[in-house]
Amino acid sequence: MTANLKKQTDFDAIIIGAGACGLMCAVQAGFLGKRVLILEKNDRPGAKILISGGGRCNYTNLYASAQQFISQNPHFCKSAFAQWTVDDTIGFFEAYGISGKEKTLGQLFPVTDKARDIVNVFANLCADLEQQIWYNTTVKAVEQANDAFEITYERHDREQKILAPKVVMASGGLPVVKLGATDIGMRIARKFGMAVVDTAPALVPLTITGKDQPWYEKLSGNSIFCRVWNERISFEENILFTHWGLSGPAILQISSYWKPGEFIYIDLLPQQNITELIQQERVVNGKKTLLALLSGLYTRKFADALADRLPVQKNLASLSKADIDLIENLIHQFKVKPAGDKGYDKAEVMRGGVSTDELSSKTLEAQKVPGLYFGGECVDVTGWLGGYNFQWAWASGFVIAQAL
Structure with a gap:
């Protein structure tokens, strides 16, 4: 394998992971005129979205609030939920042709019962906004390089490097390994001296x-x-x-x-x-x-x-x-x-993750590492069953995009 340093100044940020948080972040950044690149390990976006709710995708919950989340700081998610509400989620998807139907206990599903429709919204918007997604790309490391970040990744059997002024870790948690789940988010956090709350399978x-x-x-x-x-x-x-x-x-x-x-x-x-x-x-x-x-x-x-x-x-x-x-x-x-x-292969989500003490509740930027952001499941914010974790993913992706 050869390692090449590729300077890329066109992107305002690189997002690691094309899951719920990463996709929302890319789209919202695009609305603000910012160009991002998503690096995704799988060969398609939204792998976990596609299997959620038995392939139907319970994409939010009408009653979502900080009370349905587990975290060492139960108040941490309140800022994100104030910036991006359940009504914002519903309105966003309705604007792109997805109406919701409530099943039980506030759980909202697309009327079509197709998770694919949720993913297609983001795939189409990323294309329209010219936000790039590189598939089959495995991130190996993130390092600080002067006023930027150097990301080492493997693509087409070649190890390469790319520079970006900002990096968003939207890499998910440890469930489900067969969908490409890794601990990269926690590893990067630890590398930068950030605390990580012990992880465990949840909703399992x-x-x-x-x-x-x-x-x-x-x-x-x-x-x-x-x-x-x-x-x-x-x-x-x-x-x-x-x-x-x-x-x-x-x-x-x-x-x-x-x-x-x-x-x-x-x-x-x-x-x-x-x-x-x-x-x-x-x-x-x-x-x-x-x-x-x-x-x-x-x-x-x-x-x-x-x-x-x-x-x-x-x-x-x-x-x-x-x-x-x-x-x-x-x-x-x-x-x-x-x-x-x-275990993680049967768990819906992961408990624990990057400590909220390390992040700004308003922007999800790392306190110790300006320009580095963590959102979604790799953060120590874990919701109940029933669409709550998606609401956190959408909200965290949105607030990060505002700060890029």
Whole structure:
């Protein structure tokens, strides 16, 4: 391989990554008359956008605010969200032919249900604004070079260098490796002496091993509306039993607040009280078995599975106080100690990243390195499931573009 130094003065900035943040930054910079170059590892833009929401792309959430984000500084994202609001996101996409439809809990999808439509907006705008994207380009290093930055990259099997006055790290996080995910954003930050908050998979399924694993395995495919909680937070959505543990929206949500070794708790009947149901049914039909009652509340498969843990063959009239206490605890405080999670390849996003202490909340410029910006998933700002992380990506891309 040969290394050539290529001076390029035409670009106001180089953006590393053609994901949600990088694409929005390029477009918004173009609106302001600034020319940028995006360096993208994949052979197309928006790889993660395309697979999000099962290929439908939940591109924002009507209720997005700083409250739905995890960060060592929970106030950090407020400035970006004040500069680029949910209404701005909706208006931006509507201006380019994409109307949104709300599914549940404020989640907004394109009416076409096609993530490709979201990516096409940016691809078309980048072409119209003459913003360049170099695909199949792997960034190796970013160094300061006098009043500019020298980016070392590999393209067409050749290692080359390019100079730019400003650099935007919109390189994403560690999920999903097969889509080209790397730790380049964190590596560049550390190289410049910036702190990085420990990273971990977030919005990720949880695994169960040992003696309990076969019980979960036989329930694989069963989905139940639950309340899932720990000492920090709770969520009410569906959980999904799988052959390796637990998934579904409520589990993905709680996973961002779970640490190895901790328990999580599940209320399997969050909108009713099982003890009250038993007492009411006793009056009507005391001979009814607990199994029959549970079969009316859950799938028969799930009710049968509870036979391993509850006296399901007893009729309601013969249930003792100890039996009812057991039932109450299991149904409303089902205790789970996950063995781990499914890792970055099954995670929606990454928790942690470049410390917000290192960045200006207004511009996302590195405090120690003027001209270097960090946005999107590589920053320690992690949203809930349901379009929140896209809203952060759009907002961070927008605010960086204003400062270039």
